[in-house]
Amino acid sequence: MQKHPGIAIAIIGAGPGGLTLARILHLAGIPATVFEREEHPLVRPQGGTLDLHEGSGLLAVQRAGLADAFQRIARYDDQGSRLLDMHGRVLFEQADASAGNRPEVDRTALRDMLLDALPAECVQWGCALRELKRRDDGGWHLAFDKGEAGPFDLVVGADGAWSNVRPLLSPYKPQYSGLTFIEFGIDDVDARHPALSRLVGRGKMDVQGDGKQVIAQRNGNAHIRGYAIFRVPADWAAGRFDFASPASVRSALLSEFAGYGDAITDLFRASNDPFVARPIYALPVGHCWTHRRGLTLLGDAAHLMSPFGGEGVNAAMRDAVELAALLVEERDWVSAVATYETQMFERVVDAAQGSAEAAAVQMSHIGEALSLAHLREHSAGGVSA
The missing domain is CATH 3.50.50.60 (FAD/NAD(P)-binding domain)
Structure with missing residues (x-):
């Protein structure tokens, strides 16, 4: 009652x-x-x-x-997680993406x-x-x-x-956290970009280090949503990227991630228009x-x-x-x-x-090493390089 x-x-x-x-x-x-x-x-x-x-x-x-x-x-089936280095080499992978208890x-x-x-x-x-x-x-x-x-x-x-x-x-x-995400998406990834589909795997792919990060997540309907993440002032993205020109944003992202392998930067090349800046507040x-x-x-x-x-x-x-x-x-x-x-x-x-x-660890200059150690210690069923 x-x-x-x-x-x-x-x-x-x-x-x-x-x-x-x-x-x-x-x-x-x-x-x-x-x-x-x-x-x-x-x-x-x-x-x-x-x-x-x-x-x-x-x-x-x-x-x-x-x-x-x-x-x-x-x-x-999309609960997997992969940690890659800047060249696309797999450092750690959750072996069974469907075995977890946190469905996407x-x-x-x-x-x-x-x-x-x-x-x-x-x-x-x-x-x-x-x-x-x-x-x-x-x-x-x-x-x-x-x-x-x-x-x-x-x-x-x-x-x-x-x-x-x-x-x-x-x-x-x-308050601004000091972190800004540049969001991008890739449609029909399985058919149009099979190499990127394999790179992301069944869940989330993560590349960390040098105070930057790239995350790509598998969504429904063969869509990938990704984020290039930077530790920068709140107004940095507006000055660094011309969001009215997706081609210009794509070029600037490739410049920011110069030295990263094509396996990673191809995420930017394959991305749809437009890009979106998402400053993170807390x-x-x-x-x-x-x-x-x-x-x-x-x-x-x-x-x-x-x-x-x-x-x-x-x-x-x-x-x-x-x-x-x-x-x-x-x-x-x-x-x-x-x-x-x-x-x-x-x-x-x-x-x-x-x-x-987690933000402090992943966005540090040694984020890759810290995250890899954490994954090896806490993840059941994972496979590391």
Whole structure:
């Protein structure tokens, strides 16, 4: 039986965390409305592939009652990992790409699965939050670029790195990490570029060292998404690359990776247009705030971290599991939210610290040696050169 029949919940942001929260609450008979700034689900791609972890992303799929639906989009055969040197020689390879317990899934497919599991009216599109107004009764009124909504008892900021809800709880803003990704993609890789398909393997290929990195990941539909990663000032990419000219970006990348073998640089030669710069930002490890009635955060809005640990979406989905469970179980929803925050602050510290440390290791001038030693020590079933 629902313990909070009168509570009105708004979730800002239709990412994996916000949609997971809405889905689990829906199963419990607690309605929530998701407000998303994008005009419709197909406005933009949702990014590349990610792996879901036991105890977080996979746990959330189970709690959301979507285990069967997830099996239809999960890629268990793409869990492999390869560490290569700058000439393309394999230093370490996970031998059995299908034996792991962290299945890959394309971000767009994950979002579509969650959207399909919610009533259409649950998600309101084209709602870019402009202002949150506190009401005299303690509730909240939402003002969007187009219209208003409310009142709501609880507003959950699941609106990502540049959350519009966070400033009402915390003065902290994401800080530039010193790392910039240049993203590229390769379509139909198996048929058009079989050598690159073999290079990447069934999962992820990684080249580290000299303070730079190249990552290429197998996505669904024979697509490769890759990143050239640099430790540079925040404005470096805008001055180094002419993103209006993909041919110019391609040439500049080849120059930046001069001395690397053709096996690696052919990734740039084969890439599609266009290229995209993605500077990496993060909140401080241990970011927290003083509880405020009727407001909370989850996912990147609460604990934005670098992508090196692969924990971002998993942590967001675990947030959703924990918050939903407390809202369902506790009679006092205000206390439930406060408990969620206290537990979440403690839970995500290790993941955030691990992500920061992984970035420091992989982007160091001896990243290759450090990563190889780590893989040899911790990876079961791997084969090293």
